[in-house]
Amino acid sequence: MQTDLVTIGAACLVTLSLLYWGRGASRLMRGQPLLPFEPSAAAPWGLMDLLFAMLAMLILQSLAQAGVLWSLGIPLETKPSNYTTQTLTWMIGAGGIANLAAVGLAACWMWLRSGARLYEFGLSSKKLSYDLAIGAAGFAMLAVPVYGMQAILSQWFTPHHPLIDRLEANPTAELFWASGLAAVIAAPIAEEFFFRLILQGWLERAATGVSIQELIFGGRVADVTSPGKVAPSNAEDTLQQPAEKTLIPQEENPYASPQPAEDGASNQDEDQLGVLRPMSAEEAAAWRPRGAYWPILTSAFLFAGMHWGHGPAPIPLFFLAIGLGYLYQQTHRIVPCILVHFLLNATTFCVLLSQTQ
Template sequence: MDDLTANIATVIVGIVALCITGWTMIAVRLYQRQPPLAFDPRREAPWGLWDLLLVLALAFGPSLAVGVYFQPLLGSANPSSEALKELLRWNSFVSVISIFGMITYFQFRPQASLQDVGLNLRGLGHQFGVGIACFMLVAPVVFAIQAMFVLLLKFESKHPLIELLQDDPSAFYVCAFLAVVVAPISEELVFRGFLQGWLERLPLFRADMDSFLLGRRQTSEEDDLLYCETNRDTRRVALMPIIISSTVFALMHFSHGPDPIPLFFLALALGFVYQRTHRLLPCIIVHACLNGTTMLLLWLSLDELGK
């Protein structure tokens, strides 16, 4: 075992130890009837179903269009690695455009702001700390679930990026950019910020159909305070948006072998963090660190194969 592999193994052991310590602390807090994470209320999400559908089109439409365009080149049994890399480059480009499109839409939408989604610069240090702590708590659990399916039940992960890298390791940097930067930002915006944010208002919803479809156009400060207090006191309702958004998130990865199952548990953790903090940065950090760890392990395995 070389020094790099030994150092990584030491880091993994340290993360597992911190994970066990963290879950023990959470168990103690729950036993003392204290929440694992402080609740930060938010005002009611001002967007409606129409806005959500438009966001989904902005998020996934360009990537689907690129996939359709490249389909004739990829339709053969063994598409060339150059065609696959070109697809990845275009997919990266349009995904970045999609992210800016979603952010711009809600920045300029009437009665909405990026703070409503969870993009808030206040308390960046705390948000970063929550993200790192959550990663250390969740990552060993997610990887353990995935390992159980892969090693014990013989279900292989079939992520297209992994399959591409096994055939052509030169595409590693493009794949890493997609997995560690683009996917966490885009998916957390859609599934936690927009979808779960919209779902959180539904159990307390008392408006007409126009407001349901188009969102609330005007709210008073008293309305926002009332919503925050009602949302704070309605503990049972908080699970529904988390479970629904997590299920949709997992189903979006249905073609990746057993991955939807560990990803569902990851999404539950991300949904809980978002529901408590109403900040996207911690969720993005967890998602990026998890994907980054996967890419690092994949790079090490490819490096071993190349020796």
């Protein structure tokens, strides 16, 4: 019965994938992108924020592991191969919680240091239903190629993943619950936050041609950014070239007094993700010059490298990460990426669960 359900589910997934890829091919043939591009403000964080986020994750992971060992009375120098099933359960669960805590800590740091807003964290309540829809479509399009590559490569390379190996060796209910928390809930949120939002967002900021100081320390660029259009890098430049002032007509806002605004400057609705002002066709095209996709490839390479030693997994995961990076670059929202990652891990976890029962 479980085998039949897996087969039916796989057939449905393949059918959906073919349908969505057919629609995507149709768009490409008409000269349109797979997903419409939405202009966005440059990420306000810099290299020091990226390093802080990485350090926070490493420290919290170490503290979580040490706390579990200490609470169970196990020496810190004990090798993981000697852990009992109970110890493994607690370690995996604590690791997942530590990842989520690292996300919260890094987000608070960036909010306090750079004043990052909700839309700059890749979130938008107004676009939630749209993000869920394109996330589900992205899963259908990416899952089949990723699983297909994994199946083909597994003919020559032995699949290996420490979490899956532990579940197959110790298929207890407690270990499955802890693994589900770590792999299905915590991993998609944490990995998309760090690799797509922070890392790729920072790399895209580097692609705009900002100064070294801004690249390291961050800071908000006041205009819609593209590799061909950069706002003034410091206050002195702004003072040397003052913008002409105009008045916003009273009719546009009957509840507020007229306010001065710079010509071409943005009036940002913080609930709208990333769109500072309407972008012209020329500015939107500026995101497609030479090197525009290197932030996607760089973050994808590092994401795949994090899974080195897991058999052939880094190869299909590299192509998965390219798809996730494309989703983020086109929307600059993180919900679609998290949903794709969540559905992929959940599907793998459910198949594993059916095989071990």
